[in-house]
Amino acid sequence: MEPHPEENTIAPYVVKVFTPKQILQQNAVAKEVFGSVLAKAFDLPVPDFALIDFGNDFIETLLPENKAILQNKDKRLKFGSKLAEGFSVFDTTNLSSGKIKSYDIGSVFAFDNLVWNLDRGGPRNKPNLLVSDYDYLLIDHELIFPFADDPNNDHNVALNNFRQVQWKYPYENHLFHPYLKKMRGTNKQDVFETFHDYLRNLNVNLLDEPHDFLQENGHPTGNPVLIKNYLTEIKHNSTSFIQF
Numbered sequence: 001m002e003p004h005p006e007e008n009t010i011a012p013y014v015v016k017v018f019t020p021k022q023i024l025q026q027n028a029v030a031k032e033v034f035g036s037v038l039a040k041a042f043d044l045p046v047p048d049f050a051l052i053d054f055g056n057d058f059i060e061t062l063l064p065e066n067k068a069i070l071q072n073k074d075k076r077l078k079f080g081s082k083l084a085e086g087f088s089v090f091d092t093t094n095l096s097s098g099k100i101k102s103y104d105i106g107s108v109f110a111f112d113n114l115v116w117n118l119d120r121g122g123p124r125n126k127p128n129l130l131v132s133d134y135d136y137l138l139i140d141h142e143l144i145f146p147f148a149d150d151p152n153n154d155h156n157v158a159l160n161n162f163r164q165v166q167w168k169y170p171y172e173n174h175l176f177h178p179y180l181k182k183m184r185g186t187n188k189q190d191v192f193e194t195f196h197d198y199l200r201n202l203n204v205n206l207l208d209e210p211h212d213f214l215q216e217n218g219h220p221t222g223n224p225v226l227i228k229n230y231l232t233e234i235k236h237n238s239t240s241f242i243q244f
Contacts, residue, residue, distance in 0.1 A: 013080035015052055017073040027222040028142040032079040033210050035141025041206055042111055042198045046138050047081035077217050084137055087130035100136050106191030109176045113169050115144040121175035148223040159230045167244045192242050199238045204231045
């Protein structure tokens with residue numbers, strides 16, 4: 001829970017509790033932060049987020065079964081998303097409902113390609129997308145940048161493939177791929193235009209501050225140099241990326 005800055009009241013947050021293994025191997029909290037920060041840079045809607053400490057006073061208010069769950073979870077700061085009232089999980093069987101516009105579908109698809117998000121659709125068939133009557137929200141980014149998980153490995157498979165005019169991201173499994181594949185050619189020409197504008201103007205240093213804060217608080221961040229080099233080269237070759 002965190003004081004709401006505008007109303008000076010307590011606002012509810014949905015908090016993800018990862019295991020120490022998930023933090024160590026996947027840098028899960030760091031990726032959630034990086035995904036939210038980058039999504040906002042592309043004007044893609046994500047819930048407001050906070051890094052939340054479960055203090056002893058709060059833990060003592062929990063039911064015994066919830067305390068037991070926390071025993072096996074990581075004790076460091078946790079990633080929390082502000083509760084999105086009025087939103088529900090997107091129905092993957094109704095892509096043509098009109099709740100999400102074509103240019104938004106193109107931007108989300110391009111964004112997930114950029115960050116190599118393996119979890120919007122994918123083998124688990126999870127949309128990780130919330131919708132209301134008026135808007136949508138992207139959630140769950142703990143599986144992005146899988147090529148940068150190991151801080152001691154400087155081999156950037158995604159960038160090397162890009163340089164060889166290949167694209168190995170499993171885009172066929174993406175939630176929006178069937179919709180985009182059916183789109184007529186005249187519409188396809190413009191569907192990535194908005195994303196391209198943001199990519200050309202991306203500030204590749206925008207992850208520096210959250211990275212430093214996470215490290216100061218004991219959270220592993222994978223290989224941030226690899227991520228920055230990747231984003232820098234994709235930005236400088238944005239037209240090639242959009243063509244992919």
